Amino acid sequence: RKEVEQDPGPFNVPEGATVAFNCTYSNSASQSFFWYRQDCRKEPKLLMSVYSSGNEDGRFTAQLNRASQYISLLIRDSKLSDSATYLCAVSRGASKIIFGSGTRLSIRP
Amino acid sequence: EAGVTQFPSHSVIEKGQTVTLRCDPISGHDNLYWYRRVMGKEIKFLLHFVKESKQDESGMPNNRFLAERTGGTYSTLKVQPAELEDSGVYFCASSHGGAGTGRYEQYFGPGTRLTVT
Numbered sequence: 001r002k003e004v005e006q007d008p009g010p011f012n013v014p015e016g017a018t019v020a021f022n023c024t025y026s027n028s029a030s031q032s033f034f035w036y037r038q039d040c041r042k043e044p045k046l047l048m049s050v051y052s053s054g055n056e057d058g059r060f061t062a063q064l065n066r067a068s069q070y071i072s073l074l075i076r077d078s079k080l081s082d083s084a085t086y087l088c089a090v091s092r093g094a095s096k097i098i099f100g101s102g103t104r105l106s107i108r109p
Numbered sequence: 110e111a112g113v114t115q116f117p118s119h120s121v122i123e124k125g126q127t128v129t130l131r132c133d134p135i136s137g138h139d140n141l142y143w144y145r146r147v148m149g150k151e152i153k154f155l156l157h158f159v160k161e162s163k164q165d166e167s168g169m170p171n172n173r174f175l176a177e178r179t180g181g182t183y184s185t186l187k188v189q190p191a192e193l194e195d196s197g198v199y200f201c202a203s204s205h206g207g208a209g210t211g212r213y214e215q216y217f218g219p220g221t222r223l224t225v226t
Binding site: 096 | 140142144150151152153154157159164165167168200202204206207211212213214215216217218219220222
C-alpha cells in the first residue's frame with residue numbers, strides 16, 4: 001500500500017465548477033500536509049500548506065482530518081488556468097516529503 | 110528573492126558515462142533535498158542535507174549516486190556510471206526546515222531532465 005494515495009483522475013469539469021480532491025495517508029506520525037500544483041514538464045509549486053484542521057486561500061480550501069488520515073482540496077469557481085496535476089504531500093517536520101501520484105484536472109471552457 | 114535553481118535543465122548521456130547535476134537552494138535555506146521522478150511514477154525522495162551534513166540518504170538508489178554539499182551552500186548529485194534506469198527528472202528543493210517558525214514548506218527547482226541512452 002502506498003503511503004500517500006490519491007485518485008489519479010483525470011477530472012474533467014467545466015469552467016466555473018467546484019471540484020474536490022481527496023488524499024489519504026497511512027503514517028499517523030505525519031505532521032505537515034501540503035498540496036502542490038504541477039504543470040506539464042514543470043516543477044511542483046506549493047499551492048497550500050495545512051498545519052491545523054484547514055486552510056483557505058481565495059478559491060482554494062484545504063482540510064485535514066487527522067482521525068481519518070485524509071486531506072482534501074476544494075477548488076471553487078474553477079478557471080481554465082487551474083488545469084494541472086495536483087499533488088498531495090505529507091512529511092514529518094523537516095524530513096522528506098512523501099508525494100501522492102497526483103490527480104489530473106482539466107477545466108473545459 | 111531568487112528561487113531554487115538547477116543546472117543543467119537537460120542532459121543526454123550514454124550508458125556508462127558520468128553526469129553531475131547542480132542545485133542552488135534559496136538563500137538562507139539550511140535544508141536541501143533531492144528528489145527524482147521517473148516516467149509514470151510519483152516523485153520519490155533521494156536525500157536530505159542540513160547545511161553540509163547528510164541528514165537522510167535513505168532514498169539513494171545505489172552507490173552509483175553521490176551527493177555533496179560542500180560549505181552548506183549549493184549541492185551536486187553525481188551519477189557514475191549512469192544506467193538506463195537512471196533516466197528521469199531530478200528535482201532539488203530547499204526549506205527553512207522549521208527554524209523557529211514551525212513551518213516546513215519545501216520549494217522546488219525546475220528540475221534536470223536526464224536521459225540515459
